[in-house]
Amino acid sequence: MTAIRVRFAPSPTGELHIGGARTALFNYLFARRNGGTFMLRIDDTDLERSNKEYIDKLMDAMKWLGLQWDEGPVYQSQRVSEYLNEINRLVTEKKAYRCYCSVEELTAGREVARKENRAYLYPGTCRNLSPETEAIKLQEGIKPVVRLRTPDEGETIVNDLIRGEVSFDNRGLDDFIILKSNGQPTYNFASVVDDLQLKISHVIRAEEHLSNTPRQILCALALGHELPVFAHVSMILAPDRSKLSKRHGATSVEEFRSLGFLPEALVNFMALLGWSPGGSEEGSDIFSLAEMIDVFSLDKAGKTAAVYDTEKLTWMNGQYIRDCKIETLAEVARPFFIKRGLLPKKNGEDELQYLSKVIELVRERSKTLVELADLSFYFYRDDFSYDQKTLEKAFKKNGAAKILGDIAQQLQELKTFDRYTIEGLFNDFCLKSEISAGKIIQPVRLAVTGLGGGPGLFEIMELLGQERTISRLIRAAAFIQDEQR
């Protein structure tokens, strides 16, 4: 049995989006599941559009997701001599030939075809030029391209692990370009040479490549190599069922990261797009990377394009936030607190401990790290305003100011200031004043946090400490009296 080797081969022309990341994930899972090798290859044969910056970002994104590759990155731009060798060989063997047709000629031909409503196929103008003619063209200074001589009849069959046998009529395939006039190979060719030379056993990629596969098979056949196994995974579509693009809001891994999503959640979510572990028992869809590796197989991959739904991702993220180890969560959440202006760039031990305690209280109601930081505002700042809706209910009742004042006074007398003693005090207060707990707790919560909801009030107060709690109650009492004037 041949060694399992797969590759993820993005072109560095933009940020890694969720579709590409999902393809990387499937390759990774497949390799891990089968004890194979996962390679990263950078398909940068298009010099104009490729960008160094994107290469770095891409690798960052993959590392962040936890998709560590075993080999690479291999850069196609650094393997040009390999491609040229093979192309020269094909030309010598007459399996490929130089074409001197100008871009204008070709475009004109394409125009005509479009007007006549038929597909344009290269007519084979330069298919059988005599050496003399070639010499003249060359002398004229024309830089030729190289085209692959493709069969005029028969069919090319793609054997796909997910889609079965897909056949293409060779008559619909023309002699396509494998070497551009600038001396760079085209993607279809370079990709094939790499897959063969790097001994890729399984080509797992998005469905958009299915239509190109017969061309690649023709290349491989011309080169005289065996074919890898293909698996074309269904595409990920934007909510409007169109191809993913910037106008669809968050699509790149980087964006999801800065919106406060955890890599584990994103990976989990992506895995379930176009793949399912099977079974239909009750249970959530939460799977760790390790669990997925354990059960991953391509025959459970679906054929239908998937529309991604941020709601579900968000829910998943909430699950991960809740299950995450508190120290880990504090560490990954810290940058969001810094960005929000709640923490300085460098934090001491005290700040980190306080952060952990804050997060412990708030995380249950946060679905993203951004939300986590937002909901923690009052643990760091005193200058919050009061939520308008809650204010109407909690502060505008008769006696609210007095209650706050009384509570503040009684809290002042506490020797220990923990959740239990505070709760005891509140219970006594309710009994003596014959006011229901809710009536008291609501205004106090608003006074202390500015919000109508949140973690247990007594825990908040404990963490805030006696002094800050009391001053907030006094501030609120003053605020109410001001309003009433």
Place this chain on the structure above:
RNA sequence: GGCCCCUUCGUCUAAUCGGUUAGGACACCAGCCUUUCAAGCUGGCAGCAGGGGUUCGAAUCCCCUAGGGGUCACCA
């Protein structure tokens, strides 16, 4: 337009060889829990694109139609 792929709740999906009250997850709704908001728990709503066949029996097999997507570049 040619070629290729696809079509199960709003979304992601399950359903060994055709026989299921078509299952789960998110979202939504209701109830419970509760100092609030969440979380959690319980229940509910909701789907086989349409039409023909084949068959005792079709989400499942075949054909047609419709819809969606991809690809036809000196992009990848």
